[in-house]
Amino acid sequence: MTYETIIGLEVHVQLKTESKVYCGCSTNFGSPPNTQTCPVCLGFPGSLPVLNKKAFELACKVALALNCKISQQIRFDRKNYFYPDLPKNYQISQFAKPLGYDGLLDIFKDGTTKRIRIRRVHLEEDTGRLLHESLENFSLIDFNRSGIPLLEIVTEPDLDSPEEAVTYLASLKSILQYLEVSDCNMEEGSLRCDANISVRPQGQTELGTKTEIKNLNSFKNVKLALEFENKRQLNILKSGSRVIQETRLWNPEREITDSMRTKEEAHDYRYFPEPDLLPFDFEEANLEDIRKTIPELPDARRKRFIKEYGLSEYDAGVIIQEKTLADFFERCAALYERRKILANWLIVELLGILNQNNINIRELSLKESHLVDMLKMIDENIISGKIAKELLPEIIRTGRPPQELVSQRGLLQITDTEELERIIEQVISENPKAVEDFKKGKPRATMFLVGKVMEKTKGKANPKLVNEIIEKKLKEEI
Amino acid sequence: MDLTCLTAHKLLELLDNKEITVEEILDALFERIERLQPKLSAFASFDKKEAISRWQKNKERIKDKRLFGIPILIKDNICVKDELTTCASRILKDFKPPYNATVIDRLEASGAILLGKANMDEFAFGSSTESSAYYITRNPWDLDRVPGGSSGGSACAVASHQTILALGSDTGGSIRQPASFCGAVGLKPTYGRVSRYGLIAFASSLDQIGPITKDVEDAAILLSVISGYDPKDSTSAQIPVPDYRKIIKEPVKGMKIGIPKEYFQEGIDKEVELSIKEAINKFKDLGAICEEISLPHTEYAVSVYYLVATAEASSNLARYDGVQYGYRAPSPSAPQPPSPLLDMYKRTRAEGFGAEAKRRILLGTFALSSGYYDAYYLRALKVRTLIKQDFDEAFERFDCILTPTSPTAAFKIGEKIEDPLTMYLSDIFTISVNLAGIPGVSIPCGFTKEKLPIGLQILGKPFDEATILKAAYNFEQATEYHLRSPSL
Numbered sequence: 001m002t003y004e005t006i007i008g009l010e011v012h013v014q015l016k017t018e019s020k021v022y023c024g025c026s027t028n029f030g031s032p033p034n035t036q037t038c039p040v041c042l043g044f045p046g047s048l049p050v051l052n053k054k055a056f057e058l059a060c061k062v063a064l065a066l067n068c069k070i071s072q073q074i075r076f077d078r079k080n081y082f083y084p085d086l087p088k089n090y091q092i093s094q095f096a097k098p099l100g101y102d103g104l105l106d107i108f109k110d111g112t113t114k115r116i117r118i119r120r121v122h123l124e125e126d127t128g129r130l131l132h133e134s135l136e137n138f139s140l141i142d143f144n145r146s147g148i149p150l151l152e153i154v155t156e157p158d159l160d161s162p163e164e165a166v167t168y169l170a171s172l173k174s175i176l177q178y179l180e181v182s183d184c185n186m187e188e189g190s191l192r193c194d195a196n197i198s199v200r201p202q203g204q205t206e207l208g209t210k211t212e213i214k215n216l217n218s219f220k221n222v223k224l225a226l227e228f229e230n231k232r233q234l235n236i237l238k239s240g241s242r243v244i245q246e247t248r249l250w251n252p253e254r255e256i257t258d259s260m261r262t263k264e265e266a267h268d269y270r271y272f273p274e275p276d277l278l279p280f281d282f283e284e285a286n287l288e289d290i291r292k293t294i295p296e297l298p299d300a301r302r303k304r305f306i307k308e309y310g311l312s313e314y315d316a317g318v319i320i321q322e323k324t325l326a327d328f329f330e331r332c333a334a335l336y337e338r339r340k341i342l343a344n345w346l347i348v349e350l351l352g353i354l355n356q357n358n359i360n361i362r363e364l365s366l367k368e369s370h371l372v373d374m375l376k377m378i379d380e381n382i383i384s385g386k387i388a389k390e391l392l393p394e395i396i397r398t399g400r401p402p403q404e405l406v407s408q409r410g411l412l413q414i415t416d417t418e419e420l421e422r423i424i425e426q427v428i429s430e431n432p433k434a435v436e437d438f439k440k441g442k443p444r445a446t447m448f449l450v451g452k453v454m455e456k457t458k459g460k461a462n463p464k465l466v467n468e469i470i471e472k473k474l475k476e477e478i
Numbered sequence: 479m480d481l482t483c484l485t486a487h488k489l490l491e492l493l494d495n496k497e498i499t500v501e502e503i504l505d506a507l508f509e510r511i512e513r514l515q516p517k518l519s520a521f522a523s524f525d526k527k528e529a530i531s532r533w534q535k536n537k538e539r540i541k542d543k544r545l546f547g548i549p550i551l552i553k554d555n556i557c558v559k560d561e562l563t564t565c566a567s568r569i570l571k572d573f574k575p576p577y578n579a580t581v582i583d584r585l586e587a588s589g590a591i592l593l594g595k596a597n598m599d600e601f602a603f604g605s606s607t608e609s610s611a612y613y614i615t616r617n618p619w620d621l622d623r624v625p626g627g628s629s630g631g632s633a634c635a636v637a638s639h640q641t642i643l644a645l646g647s648d649t650g651g652s653i654r655q656p657a658s659f660c661g662a663v664g665l666k667p668t669y670g671r672v673s674r675y676g677l678i679a680f681a682s683s684l685d686q687i688g689p690i691t692k693d694v695e696d697a698a699i700l701l702s703v704i705s706g707y708d709p710k711d712s713t714s715a716q717i718p719v720p721d722y723r724k725i726i727k728e729p730v731k732g733m734k735i736g737i738p739k740e741y742f743q744e745g746i747d748k749e750v751e752l753s754i755k756e757a758i759n760k761f762k763d764l765g766a767i768c769e770e771i772s773l774p775h776t777e778y779a780v781s782v783y784y785l786v787a788t789a790e791a792s793s794n795l796a797r798y799d800g801v802q803y804g805y806r807a808p809s810p811s812a813p814q815p816p817s818p819l820l821d822m823y824k825r826t827r828a829e830g831f832g833a834e835a836k837r838r839i840l841l842g843t844f845a846l847s848s849g850y851y852d853a854y855y856l857r858a859l860k861v862r863t864l865i866k867q868d869f870d871e872a873f874e875r876f877d878c879i880l881t882p883t884s885p886t887a888a889f890k891i892g893e894k895i896e897d898p899l900t901m902y903l904s905d906i907f908t909i910s911v912n913l914a915g916i917p918g919v920s921i922p923c924g925f926t927k928e929k930l931p932i933g934l935q936i937l938g939k940p941f942d943e944a945t946i947l948k949a950a951y952n953f954e955q956a957t958e959y960h961l962r963s964p965s966l
């Protein structure tokens with residue numbers, strides 16, 4: 001029997017506001033513990049929440065970008081449960097009427113588009129953070145995070161593999177970054193993901209019993225955890241047993257999921273309307289104002305890059321993923337006509353440097369004009385491509401223009417035929433075997449000799465010219 | 479001249495004319511408090527030195543002098559910065575809030591002097607002040623009787639002249655019923671009229687802070703100080719506050735008053751009924767038009783109230799868990815429980831809350847539980863809407879509504895405490911007002927043969943406190959009940 005996998009994701013994303021969602025405390029990351037707190041976010045007796053307008057607008061912006069319908073009446077609910085990181089022992093959330101619902105996100109994978117339905121988008125508050133490390137028999141609580149606006153984005157069970165789940169996450173992250181509503185940093189916890197997964201025999205209409213997986217703090221862990229859980233559930237079904245509905249915790253060290261609580265132990269959150277925040281009607285006009293702040297989104301930009309710059313689907317897809325990189329590409333493209341070459345440099349060289357240092361292009365001090373000038377120097381045979389690859393990190397490190405670095409370090413390409421002929425003659429005389437090979441009709445002998453010349457010139461020789469001269473010389477030998 | 483028995487508006491006049499000093503008022507009051515506290519237990523906490531030093535420090539912050547030099551007693555569920563605020567509960571024993579309630583900021587900006595904190599039913603759960611974790615407050619007219627509740631300390635202190643003014647809070651009658659039992663004036667403002675910021679929540683959709691005073695004019699002055707929009711409370715209304723003190727002195731001639739028949743059925747004490755009937759006649763004499771009306775959903779009010787209020791309370795009281803502040807049960811020496819956190823929660827709440835608080839938390843938790851929510855909480859919300867509609871319809875034709883405040887005068891200590899249902903029914907005439915969110919005032923309108931005060935309740939349209947205070951003022955000026963004091 002063949003089985004299919006069904007996955008739904010719940011993503012929590014911290015919204016980038018100056019102040020918290022129900023009070024005026026700062027949301028700055030990394031401040032000393034409990035320095036960004038007040039009676040409201042500490043849940044002190046008598047304190048009351050006041051909705052942060054900015055947080056609400058950012059939430060609407062996301063809901064609109066995900067093609068959601070927006071609830072006409074906005075209301076909040078209390079989610080009741082006891083835990084020390086939740087100072088009121090209830091979370092002000094949205095349950096009965098999420099602000100956004102029935103949305104769509106098109107994900108793009110291997111040349112095809114798949115439509116993922118978004119069930120709901122709602123605004124809530126983050127909890128504090130428990131610290132267990134420092135003291136024995138004690139736990140500490142940092143409430144700086146308590147009350148930071150959190151957006152929950154829930155899909156329908158429309159994803160059919162761990163890879164597709166990651167593709168969805170990457171697309172969602174990309175959209176959130178384009179909207180400039182969040183840092184989307186999984187390590188710092190500004191983007192978090194819980195996954196629901198079930199398997200069922202192919203052709204069965206009702207869903208299999210699902211498990212919920214928590215503690216997924218990177219794309220890699222999302223993929224590994226879902227792969228593990230997928231296999232675990234398949235093995236259970238194949239052995240004739242039944243999957244238990246439960247919440248499981250991903251253990252990234254051992255790369256397994258462990259049972260956390262079963263359905264019987266699940267919380268009854270006793271949701272009810274939050275009496276401290278009155279429901280309010282959302283004006284169509286305000287919605288339009290928010291809609292106007294939505295920029296061109298990744299999908300539209302990818303299509304435009306293909307059309308406008310003649311990029312391949314793959315190249316366009318890679319470049320648009322990070323908004324900052326796509327912006328950089330466009331600024332370079334305004335100065336440089338050969339866009340495919342530009343794209344190639346961005347994808348192969350620049351992205352390599354960015355990923356290695358785990359930074360984005362904005363944090364890299366590279367001027368568009370410097371990159372473009374360097375590409376033009378290759379085009380004009382002033383430097384070789386090989387030299388350029390070595391030059392790029394230098395440009396980034398020093399912030400100097402490429403022309404200056406090239407002349408300073410003597411990296412100019414050797415295009416002087418006389419000098420090249422002299423070097424080539426020397427190489428030919430040092431490698432009689434290669435000449436013999438050539439005579440026997442082995443074309444690779446030429447490439448070998450070109451390599452030797454490049455080696456001798458430390459890559460500065462113009463390879464095209466070297467090739468021509470060698471072929472000419474060898475033919476003369478015959 | 480005994481300054482303790484004067485009203486705020488009289489004292490303001492004397493202070494203005496420099497006939498008396500603030501120190502003289504404070505000396506007189508604290509002398510009386512020290513004499514009467516052992517007898518009546520109206521205060522949860524007080525400290526003369528602290529009150530004076532706070533007043534001295536506050537002087538620079540005074541913006542207007544509407545209450546300059548007037549002492550006021552604060553119910554113990556209203557946060558006063560750095561002062562004990564315990565809700566008369568063991569679980570908040572020693573709790574000193576790091577901030578002032580908005581009403582406290584407003585009082586201090588008007589020059590009022592905070593005398594101390596008033597005893598109350600624990601977390602305002604009760605109608606007799608018997609559920610206080612401290613002690614039972616006594617009715618100044620008969621020490622064997624309750625002062626009413628939950629603002630029993632505030633009402634008792636006003637009636638026994640241990641304070642000039644007091645603040646109470648009213649979730650289902652907690653200002654009006656004790657005012658009626660003690661012979662004081664008690665006003666529950668419209669929901670949203672007074673900021674709840676810093677009022678320790680019982681039921682957030684019902685709670686309001688309001689004045690308890692010796693006469694209607696004082697209530698008008700105090701209301702005008704504490705009212706108005708507060709950006710820190712999303713449920714406070716952006717509606718201008720009129721000059722109550724001026725409006726109340728207008729005549730009531732031609733005023734249309736509805737008398738709901740549902741408030742005069744079985745259960746009401748004969749003496750109470752008679753007093754109210756006399757009050758109605760008095761209004762007719764003053765030129766008001768009184769007609770019988772119907773509020774058909776009145777009989778459901780108590781049931782609806784005990785679902786909505788307990789549901790909200792169960793959530794509001796969840797934060798008292800021993801983690802950050804208040805009481806925490808000491809950890810057991812040995813053996814270590816399997817879940818130390820759960821153990822801490824359970825023992826802290828078992829030891830910290832009294833019986834009535836536990837009963838309401840259980841009721842509310844049950845009403846919100848999955849599978850029961852629709853049948854209880856959601857249904858209660860629907861009936862709440864019907865109750866509100868009853869009032870809306872009545873107020874299309876009438877300016878205000880007259881009822882008794884309570885079916886009986888003050889009952890005996892211990893009489894109802896073992897029978898929660900009977901206790902809950904003592905709020906039967908006050909509860910609908912909170913569910914509908916409208917304002918209501920209780921004023922003295924007579925005495926029983928046993929010399930216990932009887933209260934008349936006047937209800938008005940949302941944000942029309944002016945009209946009910948005007949009716950109350952006119953009645954008060956035409957009668958003498960408010961001038962009587964208990965002999966102590």
